[in-house]
Amino acid sequence: MSAAIAGVFFDLDGTLADTAPDLAAAANRLVVERGRPPVAYDKLRPVASHGARGLLGAAFGLRPEDAEFPALRDIFLDYYEADIAVHTRLFDGMPQVLAALEAAGIPWGIVTNKIARFTVPLVAAIGLAPRASAVVSGDTTPHAKPHPAPLLHAAASAGVDPSRCVYVGDDLRDIQAGKAAGMITVTAAYGYCGDGDPPEAWGADHLIRHPSELIPLLMPAAIA
Template identity: 40%
Template sequence: MTEGTGTGTKPLDAKPIDTKLTDIKANEIKTLDARPIRGVLFDLDGTLVDTAPDLVLALNLALKDFGLPSESLEDIRFAASHGSLALVNAAQPHLNDEEKATIQQGLLNHYHRVNGQAARLFDGMASLLEHLNEQRIPFGVVTNKAARFARPLLHRLELAHKMPAIISGDSTTQSKPHPAPMRLAASQLSVCCEQILYLGDAKRDLEAARNSDMLGGIAHWGYIGNNDQAHLWPHDFGFDTPLAVLELLKQG
């Protein structure tokens, strides 16, 4: 993982939406001018879409199949960004690997059926996407989620046709934090990596952004656990809400 930010300055946390432009230092504004944002890419689970309700429902259906107790959404949503096995591990850490794999397969079978039933854009995300459309800033998704789940979800949310780039975990031979899927998405946006903002809520997302020379933004509204220490992840920005991203883009 490259340690530099790609901008020659220390990481910058974007200000909340009610923060005045004058609160941002002059040298930070100069840095933004040097690297204009011409495209935006999103992680899917926990960044663009709140998919935890569907994932935890599928998990609980699988747990029920094996006579195990269910988990509450709030107690386990932090694991939703890390995939189906992470959810199983969070719910039943003491099971052996074979038992976990069996429950994981049950989760995936149920998720295929419930995918998109309760998933919603995070608050403020619709306004951000509307701004991107209005400003003709291309956007898309880079996720480690398999295409058989990612694409139907985006179609159900009526987003797929708006995205020139939808890169899933099986779109390339390497997944995040490897730069391969990021660079493929950049080519599909027709924007150089250095002018793309990538938003994610997991360490691998920000590592992927850094490894591909994109600007990295931490989506603090996502599935970040209390022990994740997100402030230590490589990043250029930190955003409390999607509206904070919108405010940054308006400044640029």
């Protein structure tokens, strides 16, 4: 990787922060209220990056076009909003990554498909709001990932050249968006990764299995 990295951007759910416990709790609250046994966390975690569509699909077998979906989605989102950061934490090793970027003077930011209604309070709750050079939500631009618009908006907000930026994400759409924006792409294989093709098949420039692997990858001193 070039030593001239201008900025690093992260997906939020499943890359920067482990949000699945709170998302799963909201989904299971809905499940239990309807007289069903809780859904195993291992079934809900892989789809956590896909929000209500993923969680309600795994918990109830519902699709967005199903008649029951809109009402359940609204309740689910209300439950999630009320307890958005009870168990959510940065992934192990990520605080050190952010500190290393800041020490090196490399701006970093967040680009998520989560809408601002949830992104803004969550980023504030986990203490990142004053530190991020850009926070782009799923409704910040007219297009969400895999379209490159959110990433290009983040680079513009941070005042950096997108061709000299890195995007780290745990979903195929993250890698697609990063490539379309002309950024170096890194698959966060420790994240949720969905239930489609394995992360190794996404075609990212790099793949990591723990956040700590980002430091030697990104820091100029570690680049040959």
